Amino acid sequence: MSQDGSAQDAEQSHFQYIAATPRIGIGMDASVTPLRHGGLSLVQTTDFFYPLVDDPYMMGKIACANVLSDLYAMGVMDCDNMLMLLGVSNKMSDKERDTVIPMIMRGFKDLAEEAGSQVTGGQTVINPWLTIGGVATTVCQPNEFIMPDNAVVGDVLVLTKPLGTQVAVNAYQWLDQPERWNRVKLVVTEDDVRKAYQRAMFSMARLNRTASRLMHKYNAHGATDVTGFGLLGHAKNLAKIQKNEVSFVIHNLPIIAKMASISKACGNMFGLLQGTSAETSGGLLMALPREQAAAFCKDIEKQEGYQSWIIGIVEKGNRTARIIDKPRVIEVPAKDRDGELW
Numbered sequence: 001m002s003q004d005g006s007a008q009d010a011e012q013s014h015f016q017y018i019a020a021t022p023r024i025g026i027g028m029d030a031s032v033t034p035l036r037h038g039g040l041s042l043v044q045t046t047d048f049f050y051p052l053v054d055d056p057y058m059m060g061k062i063a064c065a066n067v068l069s070d071l072y073a074m075g076v077m078d079c080d081n082m083l084m085l086l087g088v089s090n091k092m093s094d095k096e097r098d099t100v101i102p103m104i105m106r107g108f109k110d111l112a113e114e115a116g117s118q119v120t121g122g123q124t125v126i127n128p129w130l131t132i133g134g135v136a137t138t139v140c141q142p143n144e145f146i147m148p149d150n151a152v153v154g155d156v157l158v159l160t161k162p163l164g165t166q167v168a169v170n171a172y173q174w175l176d177q178p179e180r181w182n183r184v185k186l187v188v189t190e191d192d193v194r195k196a197y198q199r200a201m202f203s204m205a206r207l208n209r210t211a212s213r214l215m216h217k218y219n220a221h222g223a224t225d226v227t228g229f230g231l232l233g234h235a236k237n238l239a240k241i242q243k244n245e246v247s248f249v250i251h252n253l254p255i256i257a258k259m260a261s262i263s264k265a266c267g268n269m270f271g272l273l274q275g276t277s278a279e280t281s282g283g284l285l286m287a288l289p290r291e292q293a294a295a296f297c298k299d300i301e302k303q304e305g306y307q308s309w310i311i312g313i314v315e316k317g318n319r320t321a322r323i324i325d326k327p328r329v330i331e332v333p334a335k336d337r338d339g340e341l342w
Contacts, residue, residue, distance in 0.1 A: 028148060030136075049066070060104040060108035082118065091128065149243045152221060153315060156288055157235075157287060159309050163226070163231055166279060167262050171188070187258075231277075231323075247318060252327060254307070257331045257336065260331070
C-alpha cells in the first residue's frame with residue numbers, strides 16, 4: 001500500500017511539474033516539451049526550403065542559419081545537435097550533383113560548427129526538387145529560454161536584420177530576363193542589384209545568436225524570427241499569443257538599400273512596404289523594455305558590426321499588429337562605400 005502510495009505521489013508531483021512548465025507547440029518558433037527528467041525541457045525546430053542563391057556553399061549556410069533562428073527566437077543560445085535534411089534533384093547530372101551537393105553540405109556543417117553545434121545525421125532523398133534544411137535540438141533548463149508572450153504596453157519593437165531579401169534575390173535573377181529587368185532599370189543599376197544580392201546573401205547566412213544572447217541581458221519580453229510570412233505576418237503571429245492585451249504598431253522599415261525603389265517600380269508585387277514580402281533567414285523581431293532598447297542596439301552593433309533598429313511600439317490593444325500608412329523607410333546601409341557591403 002505504501003509502495004503504491006509513493007508511486008502515486010511521484011506520478012502526481014511529476015504531472016504537477018509538467019502542468020507548471022510551459023508547453024509550446026504548433027504556432028510558435030520552436031516546440032518546448034517538458035522531459036521526464038525533472039527541470040529540463042526539449043526544445044526542437046525544423047525547416048527546409050528550395051535554393052534561392054547561386055552559390056551552393058552559401059546556400060548551405062543560409063539553410064543552417066534559418067533552422068537555428070527558431071531556437072534563437074526563444075532565447076536559446078546553444079544548440080546541442082543538428083540533423084540535415086537534403087533533397088537531391090533527379091534532374092541534376094552526376095557531375096552537377098557531385099559538385100554542388102558536397103558544397104551545400106559543407107556550408108551547412110560549417111555554420112553549425114560556428115554556432116557551437118554539430119551535424120550528427122539526417123536524411124537524403126532523391127526527388128524532382130533540390131531542397132535543403134534540417135532539425136535543431138537542444139535540452140534546456142527553464143531559465144535558458146525566453147517565453148515569447150510577455151510583451152507589455154510601453155515596450156518597443158526591435159528588428160536585428162534589414163528587410164528585402166526576397167526582392168534582392170528576385171532582382172538579381174532578373175538581370176538575365178530583359179522583360180523583367182526593363183521594369184526596374186530606371187530606378188536601379190546592375191551594380192546596385194548585384195550589391196543588394198550580396199548584402200542579402202550574407203545577411204541570410206548570418207546567425208542570430210548574438211541577438212539571442214542579448215535578449216537575456218536586456219530582458220526581452222518575447223521574440224520571433226522574420227521569415228516566410230514577412231515582417232507583418234510574423235508580428236501578427238507574435239501579437240496573437242501575448243498574455244497581455246497589447247497590439248504592435250510598426251513605424252520604421254529598415255530595408256536593404258534600393259530594394260524599396262524596386263518594389264515600388266514593380267507595383268508592390270512583393271508587398272515589401274506593406275510588410276508581406278517573404279524573408280528568408282531574417283532577423284529577430286523582439287519586444288524590449290523601452291529603457292533597454294537603445295542599449296541593446298548599441299551593444300549588438302559593437303559586438304557584431306551590424307545595426308539593429310527600433311521599428312515600433314507595443315500599445316494597449318487586442319493582440320493585433322499593423323504597419324502605419326506611411327512608414328519611414330531606412331535604407332541599409334545609409335551610405336554606399338566602394339568595396340564595402342555595409
